[in-house]
Amino acid sequence: MDEITIPRPDDWHLHLRDGAMMEGVLPYSARDFARAIIMPNLMPPVVTSADAQAYRDRILAALPKGMDFTPLMTLYLTEGTDAADVASAHASGLVTAVKLYPAGATTNSSSGVRDLDKVMPVLEKMAEIGMPLCIHGEVTDPSVDIFDREAVFIETVLDPLRRRLPGLKITLEHVTTSNGVDYVMAADANLAASITTHHLMINRNAILAGGIKPHYYCLPVAKRESHRLALRKAATSGDKRFFLGTDSAPHVDPLKECACGCAGIFTSINTLSCLAHVFEEDNALDKLAAFASLNGPVWYCLPVNQEMVRLVRRAAPVVWPDKIETGDGPVTVFDPLLPIHWEVA
Numbered sequence: 192m193d194e195i196t197i198p199r200p201d202d203w204h205l206h207l208r209d210g211a212m213m214e215g216v217l218p219y220s221a222r223d224f225a226r227a228i229i230m231p232n233l234m235p236p237v238v239t240s241a242d243a244q245a246y247r248d249r250i251l252a253a254l255p256k257g258m259d260f261t262p263l264m265t266l267y268l269t270e271g272t273d274a275a276d277v278a279s280a281h282a283s284g285l286v287t288a289v290k291l292y293p294a295g296a297t298t299n300s301s302s303g304v305r306d307l308d309k310v311m312p313v314l315e316k317m318a319e320i321g322m323p324l325c326i327h328g329e330v331t332d333p334s335v336d337i338f339d340r341e342a343v344f345i346e347t348v349l350d351p352l353r354r355r356l357p358g359l360k361i362t363l364e365h366v367t368t369s370n371g372v373d374y375v376m377a378a379d380a381n382l383a384a385s386i387t388t389h390h391l392m393i394n395r396n397a398i399l400a401g402g403i404k405p406h407y408y409c410l411p412v413a414k415r416e417s418h419r420l421a422l423r424k425a426a427t428s429g430d431k432r433f434f435l436g437t438d439s440a441p442h443v444d445p446l447k448e449c450a451c452g453c454a455g456i457f458t459s460i461n462t463l464s465c466l467a468h469v470f471e472e473d474n475a476l477d478k479l480a481a482f483a484s485l486n487g488p489v490w491y492c493l494p495v496n497q498e499m500v501r502l503v504r505r506a507a508p509v510v511w512p513d514k515i516e517t518g519d520g521p522v523t524v525f526d527p528l529l530p531i532h533w534e535v536a
């Protein structure tokens with residue numbers, strides 16, 4: 192097959208940042224995606240409905256004229272979050288989901304949750320109104336090996352939470368392990384997972400073999416090959432519980448290429464090309480629409496996009512810039528480490 196037409200995709204996990212960085216990266220998402228769930232881990236985070244309204248206004252103001260893109264806002268859950276504010280933000284359509292960051296788990300997560308008991312009233316309210324909780328699923332206990340933090344989170348935090356509040360709809364974000372895939376598949380209701388582009392394409396060798404490669408470092412960190420293969424199988428299966436969340440997470444190069452580099456990979460510019468490659472490789476191009484365009488809207492109770500996009504396989508590999516320039520500085524683009532022939536027509 193040399194071309195495929197699918198409903199315009201959405202990105203169910205995106206970091207747009209703010210200010211000059213947002214202006215630099217937003218056009219790439221708006222070019223290829225109709226909607227995106229916008230992560231709230233700004234400095235300071237997007238905590239209240241007023242924060243979300245102001246951030247949404249800034250995104251729409253930064254959107255180049257003529258581009259059609261809908262930011263779906265999230266609230267950053269803190270131990271001080273007000274359940275009534277969350278509920279009214281959801282009822283008005285301003286906010287799609289709430290995001291749970293275990294405090295200290297990832298970039299700008301220090302205001303996150305330390306004690307789940309403290310946020311139970313908010314979670315109970317969300318279960319009552321059918322509002323999804325998006326979770327960065329890693330424990331932060333320094334004694335837990337970084338490659339095990341997702342699996343341990345599922346066992347010690349996620350599973351108990353789901354037993355305590357079975358009515359709560361949960362998205363396990365950027366799942367990276369076979370443990371995560373198996374756990375989602377075994378659930379009978381109220382659980383789904385997003386999968387990133389890069390976790391379908393790289394394993395931990397990309398970060399650590401032949402020298403340390405900071406542009407492949409993200410959280411959750413890429414795991415061993417068997418886990419990548421499990422993610423590939425889930426994504427290309429068409430199973431409704433798995434959908435695309437790029438987790439495109441731009442950081443300027445000086446903050447990646449240093450003694451303590453930030454976690455995050457910038458993929459919004461080449462995600463659709465990379466995904467077409469992955470699905471073609473697995474003889475599953477017929478499942479690309481499910482993963483990128485259909486399963487997410489069903490989970491988030493939104494309509495599938497009406498517009499169609501065509502992806503075409505070119506004879507020559509497609510090229511992207513190595514970096515994009517933003518007002519904050521250069522941001523390195525994800526290099527999938529193989530020639531990719533697919534592009535959006």
Ligand SMILES: NC(=O)N[C@@H](CC(=O)O)C(=O)O
Pocket residue numbers: 206232297298299327408409410411438440441454455456
């Ligand atoms: N994924 C990452 O490696 N980084 C994200 C945070 C996150 O999604 O955990 C970021 O904000 O930079």
Ligand SMILES: [Zn+2]
Pocket residue numbers: 297327364365410411
């Ligand atoms: Zn995360």
Ligand SMILES: [Zn+2]
Pocket residue numbers: 204206230438440
């Ligand atoms: Zn993220």
